[in-house]
Amino acid sequence: MAITSARIGSRDSQGRLGPVWTFLFRYGPPRWTEYVLRNWSGQRLVIAIPYLWLLLFFLVPFLIVLKISFAEFSPLGRPPYEPVFQWLDEGALHVKLLVGSYVYLFNEPLYVSAWIYSVKVAFFSTLLCLALGYPMSYAIARAPPAQRNIFLMLIILPFWTSFLLRVYAWIGLLKTDGVINNVLQFFGIIDAPLAMMNTSFAVYIGIVYSYLPFMILPLYSNLEKHDNTLLEAANDLGAGPVKSFMRITLPLSTPGIVAGSLLVFIPAVGEYVIPSLLGRTDQLMVAKLLSDEFFLNRDWPRASAVAIAMLLLLVVPIMLFQHYQNKELQASKK
Amino acid sequence: MKTEGLFSKTMLGFGFVFLYVPILSMVFFSFNNSRLVTVWDPANSPTLKWYGRLFDDSAILSAAWLSIQVAAMTATGAVVLGTLAGLVLSRFGPFKGRALLQGLTTAPLVMPEVITGLSMLLLFVSAEQLLQYLFGWQFNRGVATITIAHITFTMAYVTVVVQSRLASFDDSLEEAALDLGARPAKVFFRITVPLILPAILSGWLLAFTLSWDDLVVTQFVSGPGSNTLPMVIFSRVRLGVSPVVNALATIMVLIVALGVILSAFLMRRQEQRRKREEQMAAAG
Numbered sequence: 053m054a055i056t057s058a059r060i061g062s063r064d065s066q067g068r069l070g071p072v073w074t075f076l077f078r079y080g081p082p083r084w085t086e087y088v089l090r091n092w093s094g095q096r097l098v099i100a101i102p103y104l105w106l107l108l109f110f111l112v113p114f115l116i117v118l119k120i121s122f123a124e125f126s127p128l129g130r131p132p133y134e135p136v137f138q139w140l141d142e143g144a145l146h147v148k149l150l151v152g153s154y155v156y157l158f159n160e161p162l163y164v165s166a167w168i169y170s171v172k173v174a175f176f177s178t179l180l181c182l183a184l185g186y187p188m189s190y191a192i193a194r195a196p197p198a199q200r201n202i203f204l205m206l207i208i209l210p211f212w213t214s215f216l217l218r219v220y221a222w223i224g225l226l227k228t229d230g231v232i233n234n235v236l237q238f239f240g241i242i243d244a245p246l247a248m249m250n251t252s253f254a255v256y257i258g259i260v261y262s263y264l265p266f267m268i269l270p271l272y273s274n275l276e277k278h279d280n281t282l283l284e285a286a287n288d289l290g291a292g293p294v295k296s297f298m299r300i301t302l303p304l305s306t307p308g309i310v311a312g313s314l315l316v317f318i319p320a321v322g323e324y325v326i327p328s329l330l331g332r333t334d335q336l337m338v339a340k341l342l343s344d345e346f347f348l349n350r351d352w353p354r355a356s357a358v359a360i361a362m363l364l365l366l367v368v369p370i371m372l373f374q375h376y377q378n379k380e381l382q383a384s385k386k
Numbered sequence: 387m388k389t390e391g392l393f394s395k396t397m398l399g400f401g402f403v404f405l406y407v408p409i410l411s412m413v414f415f416s417f418n419n420s421r422l423v424t425v426w427d428p429a430n431s432p433t434l435k436w437y438g439r440l441f442d443d444s445a446i447l448s449a450a451w452l453s454i455q456v457a458a459m460t461a462t463g464a465v466v467l468g469t470l471a472g473l474v475l476s477r478f479g480p481f482k483g484r485a486l487l488q489g490l491t492t493a494p495l496v497m498p499e500v501i502t503g504l505s506m507l508l509l510f511v512s513a514e515q516l517l518q519y520l521f522g523w524q525f526n527r528g529v530a531t532i533t534i535a536h537i538t539f540t541m542a543y544v545t546v547v548v549q550s551r552l553a554s555f556d557d558s559l560e561e562a563a564l565d566l567g568a569r570p571a572k573v574f575f576r577i578t579v580p581l582i583l584p585a586i587l588s589g590w591l592l593a594f595t596l597s598w599d600d601l602v603v604t605q606f607v608s609g610p611g612s613n614t615l616p617m618v619i620f621s622r623v624r625l626g627v628s629p630v631v632n633a634l635a636t637i638m639v640l641i642v643a644l645g646v647i648l649s650a651f652l653m654r655r656q657e658q659r660r661k662r663e664e665q666m667a668a669a670g
Contacts, residue, residue, distance in 0.1 A: 094570060095478060102471035102541070103483070106490040109538040113505035116512055131511055184404070187397035194391065203398070205650060210405050212642045214599050216616050217635040220623045221408035224415060227627070230424050231411050264405065315496065322498020324602050329623065339500040343605075346504065356508070359501045366498070374492050377546075 114363075121356035122149040132350045153357035163341065163358075170338045171365075173252065173327075174320035177259040178267075181316045182309065184260065185267035189308075190301075192268075193275035204272070211265045219258050219329050226254050226330070254330035259320050267312040274308025275301075307376055314373040318366055338362055409639060416632035423627040436633040443630060445618055453598055453615040456529060460536040460597035461590045467537065468544025468589055473578065475545070476552040477560075494542040503606030506535040510607060527609030535607045536597040543596065544589035551585035552578075 123133035138146040157163050192203045210218060225231045226248040233245040248254055278301065286296035324339035331337070336344075338358065346355035415423050417432035440446065471491050475484070494502065510531050517523040559581070563573045579586070601616040608614065622628050 098470055099474050099478065099481065099487075102467045102474065102491075102545075103487055105467055105538070105541075106471075106487070109506070109509065109534060110490055110494065113509040116508045117501075117505045120508060131515075184397065184401055187394040188401045191391075191394035191398035194394070201650075205646060206402060207405070209642065209646055210409060212595055212646065213409065213639050214616070214619075214635070216599065216601055216619055216623075217412070217631070217638065218408065220619070220627075220631060220635070221412040223623065224411060224424050224627050224632075225408055227424070229422065234424065261404065261408070264401070318496040319498055322500055324500055325620070339498060339602075342500050342504065346606075352508070355504060359504050362498060363501060366496075370493060370496055373496055374489060377492050378488065 117356045117359050120352055121153055121360050122151070123353045123356075124148070124150050124152075125351050125353050127350065131352060133352050150353070153354045154361070156354065157357055157361055162336070166336050166338050166341050167365075169335055170321050173255055173259070173337065174317050174323075177256055177263070177320050178313050178317045180256060180260045181264055181267040182313060185264055185271055185312065186309070189268050189271035189275050192272055193278070200276075207265050207268050215262060216325060218262060219326055222254065222258055222261065222330060223249065226257070249330065250332055252332060252335075255327050255332075258326035258330045259316075259323060262326065263316040263320065266315040270311040270315065271305065271308040274305050274311075278304055307380070311373065311376045311380070314369050314376075318369050318373065321366060322362060409635075412632050413636045413639060416629065416636040418629065421629060423629050423632060436629040437637075440630050440633045440637075445613075446615070446630070446634065449613050449615045449618040452529070452612065456532050456536065456614060457594045457597040459533045460540055461594040463533070463537040464541040464544050464593040465586055465590045468541040468593075469548050469582070469586060471541065471545040472548030472552060473574075476549050477557060477578075491542050491545045494539040495546065497539070499600075499602035500606075502539055503535070503603040506531075506538070506603065507606040527607060528612040531607045531609070532604055532612065532614065535603050536593075536600060539600075539603065540593035540596045543592050544586075547585045547589045547592065548582055551582045555581065 119136050120133055123136050126132055126134050134148070136148060138148070140146050188207075192200055192207075195203060223230070227233075228245045228247065228249065230249075232248070233242075236242045237245065282300050283296055286300055291299065322339045323337065324343065327337045327340060339362075342355050342358040342362070345351050345358060415426075416436055417434070418424075418426055419430035419433045419435065420427035471487065475488055475491070478484075507527075510527055514525060517525065559577055560573050563577050564570070568576070599616060600614075601620055604614050604617060608617070619631060619634070622631055
C-alpha cells in the first residue's frame with residue numbers, strides 16, 4: 053500500500069486519527085525519545101554520532117552502488133537507469149536484477165586489458181617503492197636521533213604539498229623539450245630527445261614518487277623499534293651482516309613491509325590522476341574507464357559494476373591492511 | 387656492517403634527490419620568462435611576470451577561495467567526528483558493532499578515490515530523488531555535498547591519529563577524575579582533550595590538506611559552478627605545462643615549508659620547556 057501525503061494525519065469520520073498516524077504515534081518519536089531516555093546513556097549517544105555518519109555516508113552509498121550495478125541502462129532517463137525495485141499495484145514487489153554489466157566487464161577486451169594493466173602497474177610500482185623505500189627507512193632508523201626527525205620531516209614535507217602539483221611537476225621533467233631531455237642533450241649523452249611522456253615508465257615514476265612516503269613511514273616505525281642487541285648477538289656468534297640482515301632484520305620487519313606495500317598497492321590499482329596526466333593514451337587503467345563510463349557514456353549501471361568489481365578485487369588486500377592496522381594499535385597499547 | 391650502511395645511506399640520498407628535484411625544478415621555472423616553461427630564456431629571466439598573471443586570474447583566485455572554505459569546514463567537521471570515533475574505539479571497551487565501526491573508520495584510508503566519489507554521488511542523487519518525492523525539496527550539488535564527501539573520507543585519518551595518541555597513554559588520569567566525582571563530559575573536556583590536543587591539531591591540518599588537495603571525489607560530487615582549485619588546475623595542466631601553475635605551485639610550496647619549519651620550531655621549544663620543568667621538579 054502506498055502512503056499518500058493526504059492520508060498522513062487525516063482523521064476518519066469519528067474524529068480518530070487514521071491508522072498511519074496512530075501507528076506513528078505508538079512507535080514514532082514520543083516512544084523513541086522515551087526509549088532513548090530510559091536506555092541510552094551519554095556514552096551510547098557518543099557512539100551513535102560517528103557511527104550514524106559512517107553508516108549513512110559510507111556504507112549506504114555502497115549499497116546504492118550495488119543496487120545500480122544490477123539496473124538496466126536507459127540512455128535517455130534521468131537518472132539513466134531503470135528502477136531495480138518497483139511496487140506493483142497489487143502490492144507486490146517487482147525486483148529486476150541484470151547481470152549484463154558484469155558479463156560485459158569480463159568479456160570486453162578493452163576492459164580485460166585495463167584490469168590486467170592496472171594490477172600490473174600497481175604491483176610493479178609497489179615493488180619499486182619497496183626497493184627504494186626499504187633502504188631509505190633503514191638508513192633513517194639507523195641515523196642519530198637528532199637527524200632522524202629532520203629526515204622524517206623531509207620525507208613528509210612533499211606529502212603536505214599538493215599531490216596534483218607534484219604529478220604536474222613531472223610533466224615539466226619528462227616531456228620532449230623537458231628538463232631531463234634538455235640536460236641529457238646538453239651533456240651529449242643522447243642525440244635525440246627520449247619519448248618519456250605518455251608511457252608506462254612515466255606512470256611508474258609518478259606512482260612511486262607520489263606514494264613513497266606511504267611506504268617509508270610504516271617501514272620506519274617498524275625498523276625503529278628493532279632491538280639492536282639481537283644484531284650484536286648475531287655478530288658475536290659469527291653471522292655476517294648479510295646473514296644477520298636476512299635472518300633477523302628482514303623477518304622482523306614483515307609487518308612494516310606488508311602495511312607499506314598495501315598502502316601503495318591498493319590506491320595504485322584505482323589511480324586516476326597519474327595515468328590521466330602522464331600515462332599512455334592507448335591503454336587505460338580501470339579508474340579512468342570507470343569515470344569515462346560514468347561521465348562520457350552516462351552508463352551508470354556499468355560504472356557501478358566496475359566499482360563493485362574493483363572493490364571485490366581489493367577486498368582481500370583491504371582486509372589484510374585492517375588486520376595489520378589493528379595489530380599495530382593493539383601492540384602500541386601494551 | 388660498513389658497506390651495508392653505505393648502501394642504505396646512498397639510497398637515502400638518492401631518494402631525497404628524487405623527492406625534491408621535481409619540486410625545485412617547478413619553483414625554478416616559475417621565474418622563467420618563456421611561455422615554454424622548461425626552455426630557459428636567459429635574456430629576460432628571472433622574472434615575476436607569471437606571479438602577476440596569477441593574481442589577475444580570477445578563475446584561479448575564486449576557486450582557491452572556495453577550496454579554502456570547503457577545506458576549513460571539512461577539517462572542523464572531520465575533527466569532531468574523528469575525535470569521537472577515536473575516543474569510542476580506544477576508550478569505550480567492547481560494545482555491539484565495534485568491529486564494524488573499526489572497519490568503517492579504516493576502510494576510507496585505502497579506498498580508491500573513484501569508488502568513494504561514485505558512491506557518494508549516487509547517494510546524493512538518491513537523496514535528491516527521495517527529498518523531491520517526500521517533501522518537494524530541491525537541492526543542488528555544490529559546496530554542501532563536496533564538504534560532506536570530504537568529511538567522510540578525511541575523518542578516517544583523524545580517527546587513526548587520535549586513536550594512536552590515546553593508545554599511547556593509559557586512562558588512569560581519566561579514571562582518577564571520574565573517581566573524584568567529575569562528570570564524563572567534564573573529564574573529556576578537561577583531561578582527555580588537553581592530552582590529545584596535538585593529535586587533534588595535526589588531524590585538523592591533515593584533513594584540511596587532504597580536502598584542499600582532492601580532485602577525484604570532488605569531480606564526482608560537485609555541481610555546476612562549484613569549481614575547486616584542484617579542478618581548475620587539472621583542466622589547465624591537461625593541456626600541458628602552464629607557467630601560471632608553476633607560480634601557484636611555488637607559493638603553495640613556500641607556505642607549506644614555512645608551516646612545517648614553524649611547527650618544528652614550536653615543538654622543539656615546547657619540548658625544551660617541558661624538560662626544564664621536569665628538571666626543576668626533580669631538583670625542587
